[in-house]
Amino acid sequence: DAGVIQSPRHEVTEMGQEVTLRCKPISGHNSLFWYRQTMMRGLELLIYFNNNVPIDDSGMPEDRFSAKMPNASFSTLKIQPSEPRDSAVYFCASSNREKLFFGSGTQLSVL
Amino acid sequence: AQSVAQPEDQVNVAEGNPLTVKCTYSVSGNPYLFWYVQYPNRGLQFLLKYITGDNLVKGSYGFEAEFNKSQTSFHLKKPSALVSDSALYFCAVRDLDKIIFGKGTRLHILP
DSSP states (O other): OOOOEEEOSEEEEOTTOOEEEEEEOOTTOOEEEEEEEETTTEEEEEEEEETTEEEEOTTOOSTTEEEEEEETTEEEEEESSOOGGGOEEEEEEEEOSSOEEEOOOEEEEEO | OOEEEOOOSEEEEETTSOEEEOOEEEOSSSOOEEEEEEOTTSOEEEEEEESSSOSEEEOGGGOEEEEETTTTEEEEEESSOOGGGOEEEEEEEEETTEEEEOOOEEEEEEO
16 A cells, blocks of 8 residues: 555645645545644644544634545645644544554645 | 643654663543654654553564553653654544644754
């Protein structure tokens, strides 16, 4: 298995633009997590899904953030409109319940 | 809610010396505890976990962790540090279906 695949690896955009981050979890994993990592806040859980259903989105910072999981092999995290304070590394992880497997992350820079 | 704390932002150790990265936890019920490592520009990787059983848990790359219920600690250890162990280390706890991470401790192994 190729592991958790995230795209793009890097995204540079201007304030106000829409940003879409993509994630393909490991086949057979039934849980998917989106995390955000910054120097100031460390690793924050934004939202997670079980069997494609959002379970807890209490970590989503604002209504500008939304996440979907239309099927077991794909998830998106969308920011609309983006702001400079959204600049961070966004990680997707999938789980077989025992442990998390992380993607390589998307480095987002909002200018 | 479950939580973990990593009291040290950074730990410096000379190569060949033993290392300890500290973690304390706060949980209701039985703790499910983890250590993950993050190398530069990569996602987190699972090192080891404690669910039940022996208090000394062995993991990847020669690392081990000691669960201490009376001190509510789960410190990460290695008998002899390598320069390649330099990375960011996260302690984590399972809270229902999600995993909550500490702020991380940067480990520097000095040649």
